Amino acid sequence: MHSKSSTFRTHRAVTTLAALLAGALALSACSGSDNDKKGNGDRSSGATGSTVTLPKLNGARLEVAAVWTGGEQANFKKVLAEFEKRTGAHVTFVPAQDPIINFLGSKIAGGQPPDVALLPQPGAIKQAVEKGWAKPLGPEARKELAENYAQGWQDIGKVGGKPYGVYYKAANKSLIWYNAKVFENAGAQEPKTWQNLLTASRAVYDSGVTPFSVAGADGWPLTDWFENVYLSQAGPEKYDQLAQHKIKWTDPSVKQALTTLAQIWGKKDYLAGGQTGALQTEFPQSVTQTFTGGDQPKSAMVYEGDFVQVNIGETKAKVGTDAKVFPFPAVGSSAPVVSGGDAAVILKDSKAAQALVTFLASPDAATIQAKLGGYLSPNKNVPISAYPNAVQQKIAKALIASGDDFRFDMSDQAPQAFGGTPGKGEWKDLQDFLKNPTDVAGAQAKLEKDAAAAYGNGG
Incomplete structure (x- = not known):
């Protein structure tokens, strides 16, 4: 299955948002200019105003499935509670497992599909449409989309030109978070280039702290590492070609990116627990161990998106002072900007399902979750002031300002079998590479074999 090609992405994706982020994230814990009271074209009279009309659904029962856990799930349930309050419907959150498309398949086979599912991959949306599972968005939801979303975000939710998906949640996946005290003690500076990052890592290591936490037990953060290096180094055109398997994973550009990654992944002393420890580290732990232990944590830096803040919130560290962030450094001529959602x-x-998705497409729903932290919406009418701290406000501003200019997560564009399945495909192949970063050619061969199978030899 080929992933959907998005024609709205241009080379400006790499430069425009990267430049915005580079300036936006050079900030202190608070900034007087951050308290914008409205998003672009906010239709409400303020952050708490209702902008969407919902039907009365007394007695209606709905199930919503997503893979979200912990604080993310708890916060989303508060959004669902508001929908219940406004409509009289009863909504049950159904915890799903990765890959969600397989989870949904078993539910559908058993005659008990949820009414609405949150799908983390455009490839999964296409698969759900092709299987006849997904239903097109109704006129109310389409109206909210048109009023609240840049065309690019609308397009990525379409299959065959017809809208099926509302991107309720977005992610900026080109960020590296760091323990401010460790950097201060080491005399390390926020890096702007890959070489600067290696220099900062060396300074941190020399100060007695391991530079990086890598969430190797979960394959998806490894794909994100690769995508940032590849986008910056190979450029947006090659990125799109590889995302669609129009070039092979044995291409020299992939070799270059893996070789670059090995400059960090291949240094045992640069990874908390070494390669073996990294492969046993799940994503939440990779974050929390970077921000616990004062100025002697298990690691100084952790790579991942804006959603890291949810996990930082589980520690005593404060975002903007103890926990700071910088854009993923430029490996090539421009810093990368990778988005997910x-x-x-x-x-x-049903009337109830359409109403819920209409609500999720409105600024009302997203504003509730924005205030709770650890969340980013591509909805341009969410007030920037809804985000709870200066870091999050700057990231949100940059995302909205980028408009249509972004590259979507490559593995999320791929068929689920290659880019979205634990223990298989790209996730497993990059885990194997993390285990042995000297075997670049072997990693490329495995990646190409698995990609060819998943895409139907569509190279």
């Missing part, structure tokens, strides 16, 4: 898709077409 989760789209609400209707599986059981």
Whole structure:
């Protein structure tokens, strides 16, 4: 299955948002200019105003499935509670497992599909449409999309030109978070280039702290590492070609990116627990161990998106002072900007399901979760002031300002079998590479074999 090609992405994706972020993230814990009271074209009279009309649904029962856990799930349930309050419907959150498309398949086979599912990959949306599971968005949801979303975010939720997905949640996946005290003690500076990053890592190591936490037990953060290096080094055109398997994973550009990654992954002393420890470290732990232990944590830096803040919140560290962030450094001529997201898709077409997705497409729903932290919306009418700290406000501003200029997560564009399945495909192949970063050619051969199988030899 080929992933959907998005024609709206241009070379400006790499330069425009990267430049915004580079300036935006050079900030202190608070900034007087951050308290914008409205987003672009906010239709409400303020952050708490209602902008969307919902039907009365007394007695209606809905199930919503997503893979979200912990604080992310708890915060989303508060959004669902507001929908219940406004409509009289009863909504049950159904915890799903990765890959969600397989989870949904078993539910559908058993005759019990959820009404709405949050799908984290455009490839999964296409698969759900091709299987006849997904239902098109109704006129109310389409109206909210048109009023609240840049065309690029609308397009990535379409299949065959028809809208099926509402991107309720977005992610900026080109960020590296660091323990401010460790950097201060080491005399390390926020890096702007890959070489600067290696220099900062050396300074941190020499100060007695391991530079990086890598969440190797979860394959998806490894794909994100690769995508940032590859986008910056090989450029957006090659990125799109590899995302669609129009070039092979044995291409020299992939060799270059893996060789670059090995400059960090290949240094045992640069990874908390070494390669073996990294492969046993799950994503939440990779974050929390960077921000616990004062100025002697298990690691100084952790790479991942803006959603890291949810996990930082589980420690005593404060975002903007103890926990700071810088854009993923430029490996090539420009710093990379990779976005991800989760789209609400209707599986059981009903008045209630359409109303819920319409609500999720409105600024009302996203504003509730924005205030709770650890969340980013591509909805341009969410007030910037809804985000709870200066770091999050700057990231949100940069995302909205980018408009249509972004590259979507490559593995999320791939068929699920290659880019979205634990223990298989790209996730497993990069885990194997993390285990043995000297075997670049072997990693490329495995990646190409698995990609060819998943895409139907569509290279």
